[in-house]
Structures are given as structure tokens and as C-alpha cells.
Amino acid sequence: MSSSNRFKFDFLASKPKAIQRSVSNHLVYTIGKDPFTATDHDWMMAFCHVVRDRLIERWMETQRSYYRNDAKRVYYLSMEFLIGRSLTNSLLNMDIHDACSSALHRLGIELERLRNLEHDAALGNGGLGRLAACFLDSMATLDLPGIGYGIRFEYGMFRQRIENGQQVEHPENWLAHGNPWEFPRPEVAYKVRFGGRVLEYQGPNGRRQFDWIEGDLVLAQAYDTPIPGYKNDTVNNLRLWSAKAHQAFDLSCFNMGEYSSAVEEKTLSENISKVLYPDDSSSQNRELRLKQQYFFVCASLKDILRRFFSDHNDIHELPERVAIQLNDTHPAIAIPELMRVLIDKYHLEWQLAWEITTKIFSYTNHTLLPEALESWPVELLGRLLPRHLQLIYEINRRFLLMVANLHPGDTERQRRLSVIDEQDGRRVRMAHLAIIGSHKVNGVSALHSGLLKSSTFHDFDEFYPNKIINITNGITPRRWLYQANRPLSALICEAIGDAWVRDLNQLEALIPLADDSSFQERFAAAKLVNKQRLAELVKFHLGQQIDPHTLFDVQVKRIHEYKRQLLNLMRVIAHYNRLLDAPDAEVVPRTYIFGGKAAPGYFMAKLIIRLINDVADVIDNDQAVNKRLKVLFIPNYDVTTAADIIPAAELSQQISTAGMEASGTGNMKLALNGSLTMGTLDGANVEIRDQVGAENIFIFGLTTDQVKQRCQQGYHPRYHFESEPLLRRVVEMIGNGFFSPEEPERYKPLVESLLDRDHFMVMADFQAYLECSDRADAIYRQPEIWNQMAILNTAQMGYFSSDRTIQEYAQQIWQIAPIQR
Template sequence: MQRRLTYTVGKDNADASPRDWFVATALATRDRLVPSWLASTKRNYREDRRRVYYLSLEFLIGRLLIDTLTNLGLTEAMRDALAELGVDLDMLRALEPDAALGNGGLGRLAACFMDSMATLEIAAMGYGIRYDHGLFRQTLKDGWQHEYPEDWLSFGNSWQFPRPEITYDVGFFGHIESSRLADGMLAHVWRPGETIVAVAYDTPVVGWRGKHVNTLRLWSARAPDALRLDAFNQGDHVGAQSEQARAEAISKVLYPSDSTPAGQELRLRQEYFFASASLQDLIRRHMRQTGDIRRLADKVAIQLNDTHPAIGVAELMRLLVDVHGVGWKEAWRITQATFSYTNHTLLPEALETWPVQLMERLLPRHMQIIYLINAMHLDLLREKGASDAATLSSVSLIDERNGRHVRMGHLAFLGSHKVNGVSALHSALVKETVFKDFHRLYPDRIVNKTNGVTFRRWLLEANPPLSRLLADTIGAGVFDEPERLIELEKFADDVEFQNRFAAAKRENKARLATTVFERVGVRVDPAALFDAQIKRIHEYKRQLLNVLEAVAFYQDIIAQPAREFAPRVKIFAGKAAASYHQAKLIIKLANDVAKVVNADPATRGLLKIVFLPNYNVSLAETIIPAADLSEQISTAGMEASGTGNMKFALNGALTIGTLDGANVEIRERVGDDNIFIFGLTAREVEECRAKGIDARETIAASPRLAEALRAIAGGVFSPDDPHRYAQLVDTLTYYDHFLVAKDFDAYWEAQRRVDARWRDQKAWRRSSILNTARVAWFSSDRTIREYAQEIWNVAV
């Protein structure tokens, strides 16, 4: 570390800034894992191991210093070494920027899976994009969300290894030339009109105990010629760099807005760019290892994380047929045997489609291939007797309604040998809804793989007080074998252990209270119930339901000053998509309600509301260990799984939630008495929608809800603009698609059950301990074992 400070950073101890010390510490830590990384790579080649490639547009890896030190078992050694130099490790930890490579659950799941694949010593590599700015940095100005670039790379990235020698050409536009081969077969050659260069950047991913290290390879986009010198010399200094700027736009930001044709094109360019570079790279590695392209499916498993990399199905067919000369039928067999696809959503708008016109222009050869895949697929179904026009239209790769579109979910399904949902409920609904006809035609293809989380990060790193208690009580081996958490059950009624468990929680709550004050200037009492809803802001996740209950609770406090209430702090965090007006309005409402409630002395500190800006992994690591109550209140049937619910339960928070996603399985494991379930089931949601979603009768039958809506619509929380929320209330009243009104009374009653349990601290602590004890099954190590054994055919 001292050598790194001197010879890499170029500073001595007297002149080194805290950031200099961070860089030196990160590089010194990186040095310790490189030998294992190189050994793991050599072992993969030496043993001719089957490889897993995880393609994801997001990898929400968070800060890596403590994560790497923890997995290497060096945290305390590093802390002591730094202390001798007068440097505090926790100070350095806070300086590290969060890698802005993801948005929410999808990206965090990918990060957990990479950790578990390394821990289980699977020969794996993650592929994604090295975004310059990622999603966006969220700030709140007068309660409104504003988006700014997330400059996480402004001071460099100490964990990455640039690989300028590993580049691939990725083509766009152009035309196709066809010619007859000697055997009479027709050959196609794509002549791209534009070429972008994909440059590799590698980040080592170390598994638990440091025994195995895998690679996260991220692609950055560059133009073949960084500068048109002729134009520059003629005085066009800006135009000379236009090609480079156009190329770099591909890896500039995560999820550029697709509300314009140019935005749509950029999104598709991103997805094809990283899929093509990744496939070219893994084929190069495969050929180096075996020399036989026809053995690709024997040695390679590719997991598509959602539909973003689905264009890879057509790209692999192009590479096999056009570049490597494999016959069509054999290429299709190889493709299907190689790919598998994880579906993450039942929302139709989240199952990507691309206009055929855009695909034909941007990727002309791929559109040809998709047409042929589709024609052969439909011909085969007709041969098997599936002549029903509605069915054939439903499973066609081309959606002919409202303009012709390519259905990327269909392409991913058809090009994969296995398709998995991410919770038991979600997988069942996938079979009944978005892939209903596909499931009838291919009944063995859809399987379930319930998500999991990396326990080591969400205990050892995020919750040291609880981790110390676990090690003292049931032994440090629990971090090697999470199933040993069940041993906590026998301490659930032990008063002394309950007190120690509560003390650990209180320590975390005090830390969060400090963060809340530093970020939003609100003082909260760690003795209150900390009630957290932290996730992407979306109408189906129903932050609005939570805000409405807060308004009603506030009104009760004001109306009944003599009544005893359980003090509560409601904590919100999450980002709304930049173009999602309704979600941004919900953020503003939460902040407006908070402003009024927090300033009203009549609440007597019984209710505080805070919205913490710029939610990321590091903020989650502060909130989750401190939470007493976990809000998982999505409209039933709309949340695929959730992983925040698992992290909260692991850290002893009790869940209030609908029977949605993995909440169903959490309830099965923690027990009905240790979770607060309310509201409509997924089937009841569909029945309600079929009858109509006008909520006027529902609101009229609920005086408490009606009064809360009147206050919001009447400007009680927006005196500067009394009509600000009129449209929001009208939408809820006449078009309650997410059934907020329908579930309000059930949610209110569930919250009062929460209050009653909280007043009985012994009962609350017992339930909290049992939540931690009974959720070992939700480890991502378990999830990855299931993928390895049942989808990837990899030994673990």
C-alpha cells in the first residue's frame, strides 16, 4: 500500500489526500487478488471447463473496496495497517463512488449472481457496457426530481484493467451481398455502412474466501478513427470529432430515453453493440480452447438477463452461418442449446419490441435472419397441426398490430432451451400470460429459479453489528453455510438474545438517523419504527399507496390528540425514469407531504417522512440494516420477484406486503405470524380489472381514503399550487389500474397490526429474529446452484 501510494499515485504520506489513500488502498487490495484471478483463468483452460456467460445491460456492483476485502478475508488486517499510517478505512470506504452500471433489482441481481458464481468456482464471465455516466444522479429541488450525469469515472476506476488489445468491430446499417457457393448454397455477406469498435475493460470478481476469481468484462464504444485529420486541418475542429462522439454515445448513459426515434435507435445500438462484442469474444475464446465451432453448445452456456441482449440470438446465427460456415439447421440447434433466457416482467411495455423499419435499416442482415427464424418456426408449427391463425399470430416473432414490430421476448424464448421466471408465482404467471401460447406448444421450456441475494454483502458488509452477534451466537461458519441461520430459531424467545439483537438494530438505526440528517436535514428518533420503501419509483410498486396511508395516519394523529400512537419514520428512496411524469409527480407528493407533516408540531414527533435522494447500493447498505418494516406492496401479479424483500428479511425487518413475487415464498418460510400480508391476490386483481377500474364506489365506501384524497386534491400539501395533484387524484378515482384504492383499507388495517406488534417489543423482536433465521434459502448461492445444475449443465 505504501509502495502503491509512492510509485503509482506519486505522493508521499505528508502530501497524500484521502482520495490518494483510497486509490493506493484499492490498488494494493487489487494486487492481492490478481494471483488468484490468473490461477482461476489458467485452471479454466487447463481443465477444459464448460463456461457460463452472463449477458446483462446492468451490473449494479456498488462499491468494491470493502466487498473485495471481505471476500479476501483482509478487512481487519487492512484496517489495522491503515490505522498505523493514521488513515481510517471507513473514511476511505465513503470516498469510493458507486459504479453507475445499473438501475435497480435487475442490475443488483446480476452483481449478486457474479459473486455467487465466483464463490461456487464456476468458470463464468459477465458481459455488459462500461457506461461513462450510467443512469443518472438524482437530486431533489423543492421536492422535484432532477437528473444529472453520474460522474463515477471522473477520478478513474482503480478496479478495472483496460484491455486495449481486445477489440471487436460492430457493424450497423449497410447492405447484404448474396452469392452462390460451389455446392449451390446461397451465401450472404453483410457490408456494414458504419463500424464501431468495442474495447474491453475487465474487473475481477472475487468469490468468498478468495478461492476463485471471475471476470466482469465491460465494453466501451470508440470510432475506428478518433479524429478526421483532414477535416480538422481544414478548420472543422468540431466536425472532425463527430464520428467519435456518435460512437461514444453508445456507452455514454444507461437507458437513454426512447421517446424519440433517435432515442430508440440509440437503445437498439447499445443492445446490439454489447451483444455482438460479447459473442465475438466468447467465440474467440471457445475456438482457442477447442478449435471446433460445432462444439459451442457443449462448452458454453449463455444466460440472457432480460430481453436487452435478445438480439444476440440473431447475432449468433449470423456468426455461425455467415462467418463460420455452419449450416442453418445445425446453427439453430447450437443456438438453442447455448442460450437460456431469464424473464423479469409481466408488464407488456417492458417486453421490448422494435419497429421492423428500424431493424431493417440498422441491422439489415439480422432482420433477414429473424424473418427466416420466424418462417421456419411457423412452418414447423403448421406441420404439427397448429393451424389456428390466432395462435400463430400470438407466437410470431413479428407483431403485425399497430405497425410491425419485432418481439424481442419471443425471439429470446424461441432461441433458448430454457426460459425461467424469478419466483414461483412469477413463473406460474409467465406460463399463463405473456408466454401462454408458447408454453402450450413447448411445455417443458419454462422453469422457475427464485432469485437470491449475496448474504455476505448484506450481512458482513452492510450490517457489522448483526454479523458480530451471529458469529458470537452460532459461529462464523454461518457465512460459509447460510443454512445454519436456522440455528437462531432456538434463541427467538431468549430475552437476553432479543436484547442483543435489538441493540444491533438500534446501532444501525442511529447510523441511518445521522445519514438522514446529513442528507435532508430532518432529525428522526431511532426509537421510532423505521418503515422503509426503497425501490424504483413506478405506479405498480405503489409508493402512492404508502403516501396515502401516511396522509391518513397524519390526519388521525391530528384528529385524535389523546390517542396513543406508535411513533413511525417513513423512509422513501428511489429514482423515477426521466420521462415518467406520473412517477416524478409521486416523488413530489411524497416530499410535499413530508414538508407539511415534519413541520407540524401537532404530530408531536409521532410521524416523520423522509425521501432520500440518489438511491444506490451504498445507500441501501445503510437503510436495509436499520429498517424495522419492509414495504413490498406492489399490485399482486406485477412484481416478478423482488430482492430487496429478501435483504430486509435477512436483516430482521418484518415485511408488509401483497402476495406478489417472492413475498409468497418469504411468507412460506418465515411463517404467517411473522409477516403482514394484505390485499388482493394476483387472480383477484385480474377479476377486478375485468369488472372495471373506476374507483368511485370504493373511495366512497372508505371515509379515511376519501378524506386523504380530498386533502391532496384540495392543496393541503401544495398551497403554492392547489391544483398540482388534481390529475393524480382523478386518475386514481376513474382509472385505478394499479388498484391502489381497492387495497387501501386492507393496507391500513395491516399497518395497524404492525403498530400493535411494535408496541409488544418482545413479540416484535421474536418475529424479527425468526425472519433472519428462516430466510437462508434466499441466498444467491442456492439460486446459482439451481441454474448450474438445471439450466447450464455445469458441475458445482
């Protein structure tokens, strides 16, 4: 179809009457219902298929154009893709939102009602998955040939409920009613092997050759999800793999009455794609995690090579047409997997196979925490992936020879750089493997990348000068302002036009308006609308009242000790004590909002959640303070919940221990939506301060160098406990059962951790945190100054667009260019 005919088709198909007719047709012919018996969910599914129809032609034309242009493509391998809901995102990106709303209204249906029925895609946990989703959006918006690869988790991570103040994990069955956005591809299924043995033999040229044989086979079946760009007709692909049994049903067992045995292989195989990050407190679950990683990597590489060989014959050209980005270490096993394929299947010599491999792969590091740098026991890896362990040993042997040649006699350096950690029960260090096997390694904020080079991977930076670079994370303005915050985005469009949606730097045009009292009032009014909407949602879903005229003080992110939700909660208790001591004191009425999931096996994180809810319960029942102080934990924090909370937030808590947060993206989303940041100089907070100005952000606490210095000199948290009365009182209240009178020692582990170890410097930063909070209160009492600062935050966040981030990846790492049709 010619471009002019396609435009005509798209234009006509996007008229309200045509959409109305399509919805009615899909309700009958796809869903099998008539308007009299159709439920809201039936209408939602029918409407999603209408929108999907308008995606498909653009999607197919996009893929054809990549083949026509023989485009080099980037393949983004990630365990997580938190794409959230697709309906509204697709409507806005295709510019048919208003037409669809009008069409549905004629049918007596409101778009908002249908939108709320869609499940979030439960394909991630936190920032890693949300970042990957933003990157897919930007690739499509920038016309870049990119494909995401991951796992189609049937239950995602878990659905978090708070029962008796505690996190309880329930299955997140997001696929129970079907997923209208995915296309099953039963014809695209690849065999994935586990276990077995390696057969060594002499090839026809006299060289040693290897075959990995026997073991267990699992099938990886593809499911495709279209990812539309913003108003450009580009639709890229997210391909997810679902585990299927190689032999789903044993009829002979069934006929003998052994019904469970008949489907045993099906059950064991499909467990691989059941749950994201199974609790790793058991050896079986740790094994399952490794299986998950190899499962999607193996299938993805087979798919990438199939796509390459569909119009190329020479394996040597692979780096000219393929770039693979490893999003964290989860897919790092792809490096020995590609080596296995090149050497064992295509019989390339080692050096040539290694050159091809390292030109193709690049690796994004997301953590500085040593305990978060993934490693696998040699025994486990050898049992599940015996050929890969052989290849890892050989990769390491050759690498250490180069190290020894450059640093003769320096065995300590070799030990530090080795892929095999010999001191911790012989484990394979996946980050080391990823660095050695990639041509570029990037951190995700200026501070993080600097610390990678100076600390975590200092030896690698010396050995591979210029391999480690920085590419600061970003967020998509389409999802996180244009879609999530319609009151504010409408105001911005009215003031400066809508070019900012594709070029976030255009928001700088708001800077002169920061001093305009009329614009300040309208900006504040948009914030109040969002606060009122959140208050209504909280009342509807949680049955709790929050006052939209209080300061909304927000910390929403994964629950982890280094993110220091405990420090924030201790500030809450200190504010509570102030009100107890001076009931008539003038204070800024405040609603503290927490949200986030703790890993199922993370005892301390789950204990912090329980303490948040216990503190909330005590304050709620104290009539002397509960009109001026409210604590709320919003359960099951996900993309949709984030889109409800972030536009309403006024103060954003980004308080991780300096030097421990790689970047953060929640800090960017909140600042973009006009929330002022209170934080440490950690992760991307440093760059946010540089962009918005030190006068428009609240910074406190120890710096990275000061944290390091205290650790080296010997840190004594009890000193702060003994010398700071406010801190002592807070810690004693937690420890003596004030918030848990029915179980006074409930929080003893938290108090012991604070007093005896305090790895995350909570005690050291407490006093500075309180003082910073008081500074924020003083400014909040002056609305004209607060609103000016909020506008300047929004106006100066252009640097943090994921479009900029992806352009840097494309130019500095992938060497790919936009494809114009």
C-alpha cells in the first residue's frame, strides 16, 4: 500500500464513526457478545482490538522498512519490561485519543471507565523494568530499529497486599482474562537445553570440537507486543518468551492411571516463565532463576540469528547488523551462549568468534552494591549449563593471560579481575563476564559511572581504558507527563505548544513564566486537581481519608535498606513527637505517602513496611495530631499507581545513602511533574541539582566521599544515638514497643541494626535530614516561592528525557541510525 493510500486509510479509520462501527463489530465478531449482554470488560477488550487494528499495519510496515533498508538493529535484552497499561499510551501516541473518546461516548461508554479495567503488564519489579519500557518508547519515537526481548511472566512478581500491617504476597494473575495487546507466535518456538553432557571429538580439520547433548529440553514460544512511537507511524516490537514443555503430555502414564506423572514435564517446564524473581532463599528457586536467564537468552539469540540469516549469508557480517544491549547482568550468559553457537555450530576459530562477540555486546551496569553484583556457584552453572562453564573458564584463562602479561607477578590483581571468585565457594562473577565480553560498559548517572571507574571496577577501567562510559538514564515524557498528568500537560501545551512532547528541552520556554503570578496559580491549581484525584482513589480503594490541602510528601520505590525508607519514617516520628510536645505549634499539615514492594525473602525490608503501617495506625488514632499529620502506605506500587501518585506529589524523597543509588528514575518523574526533590547527593540527584539549580532542590547529608571516609575511619552509630536527643527518643520509641505494644520487641532487629552496624548511615544523616525538612516547610508556607521552584523544576528537566538517553546509546554504543519511511 502506498504512503498516500495508507494515510487515507488511517485518516478514515480514525474518524469517530469508523471507530464506533469497529467497536461494535469487534464486540460481536471477536468477543462474541451483543450490547445487551456485554460486560464492561467485554467492551474494553473489543475496544482494545479496535486500537490494535490501527497499530498492526504500521507495525508491519515498520518491520518491512527495516528489511528494505538492511538496517542494523539493536536488541535490548532485559528480565523486566514494566510497560504498564497499553491502551491510553497507544491512543495518545497514535493521536486518536479524542476521536476514540467521542466514539465510545456515542455508544454510552466512557473511555476512563475502560482504561481502568486494563491490567498492568506484570513484567517487572521496579526501576529496571520501567527504564526498559521508557527505552522502547524512545526507540520507536526516534525511528530507531529496536526490539526488546524478555520473558512473558504469567504471574509477574507478586501482588502486594497489606494484612495486619504486613506485606503479604499474592499471585499477580494479570493474564487471567487475556491480553489483547499480544500476538501469540506458536510457529516461533525454540528448543532450550538444560543439563546433559559435553561430547568432545576431533573434527575433519583436526581441531577439537564439542557438542552439548542430552539433558532436558524446554520450548520457548514467542509472544509479540507492538510498541508505538509518538505520532510517527513507527511501531517496534517487544518479543517475550513463554516456556512450554517439549513433551506436554505423556499418554502412556495417563493410561496407567498416573495422572500427575502424565503432565509432570509440562508443569516443570512452564515453571520457568511463571514468576519473576522467585524467592531465592531455597536452592531450587536459585536454580530456577538461572534457568530463567538462560531460557530467554538462548531463545533470543536463536531468534536474532534467524532474523540475520533471513537476508544475510556471511556470519562475519553479524556485528555490522546486530547490536545487543545487556540490561544488567541477568542476560550476561548470552556472551558464552553466542560463543558456543559460533564455535560449536559455525565452527569459527576462537579468536574470530571472540571478536564478533565483543563487537556485538554492550552492558549496562545498574548497581554499586557488591551484594547486588550477581554471581552463580560453579557447581550449579556446570550442572545446568556444562558447555557454558567450559567456555567461561576458557574466556577467563585467556583474559588472565593478558592481565599477567601486562602486570607480571601481580597475582592479587588477577584474583580481583578473575571471572571466577575463588574465595566465596567458587562462583562465576557475571558482571566481570559482562565487562570482558562487551565492547562498551555504561553506568547510568555521572556519579555512578565515576564510581564504577574509580572504585567498583577500577582494575577493569585501567585494563580497558575508555570502555566504561556514562549514559545518564532518562524517562519518556509521553508516559510520565503527557499521559500521566493531563491537567499539567494541558496547561503546558496551552502556554508553549506541544513540541515538548517530542523534545523535552522545549520546556525551557516555561522559565519566564515561573515569575508570572497568574501562571503560578494555574500551575498550583493543576497540582491540586491531581491531589484531589489521588485522595478520591485512596478513599475508594483503601477507605482512608487524606486531605488534598496538606503537603503531599512522597517516597515511592522498591523497599530496600539503602533507599532508607526507615530514615524517612524516623523523620515522621520526630514530627509526631513535636506535635505531642507542642500541640498548638504552627506546623505545615502533612500527608506522608509511602509505596513499594519488598522482595519476598528480604526480612528487614518487610519489617520496615510493617513499622510504617504501625506508625500510621498510632498517628491515625491520635486525635490530637491526626488532622495535621497523616501516614499512608499505598499497596502494590506499579506503573498505574505511580501515574496516580507522581502528579500529586509535592515533595519527593530521594534519600538513599550517597554512593549507593546508581541513578534512579522516580526522582526524574517526580521533578518533571513539579515536585521538589529532597535528597542526598546520590545517583542522578547530582545531575538534577545541576539542571534545576541548587536553589531549587533540598540537598542534605553526607557526600559519597564522606561516607567512604567514615567507613574507613570507623563509623560509630551509637555516638549519634547518645549525643542527639531527638534521634535517641525516636530510636527508643521504635525499640520499646511504642508502636507495637502487643509485641514490644517486634522491631528489635531494626534497632540493633541501627545501633550496632548502620551500614546505610541512617543515624549519621538524621539531624541534617530534619533540618532540611524544616527548610522545605519554611518555603511551603510561601506559596509564590514554592510554585516558582516547582515550575522551574518542570521547565529544566529536559535533559532527563529518555529520547536523549537513547540517542546517546545509538551514537556512542550501538552505531545505529533512524530509518525514515
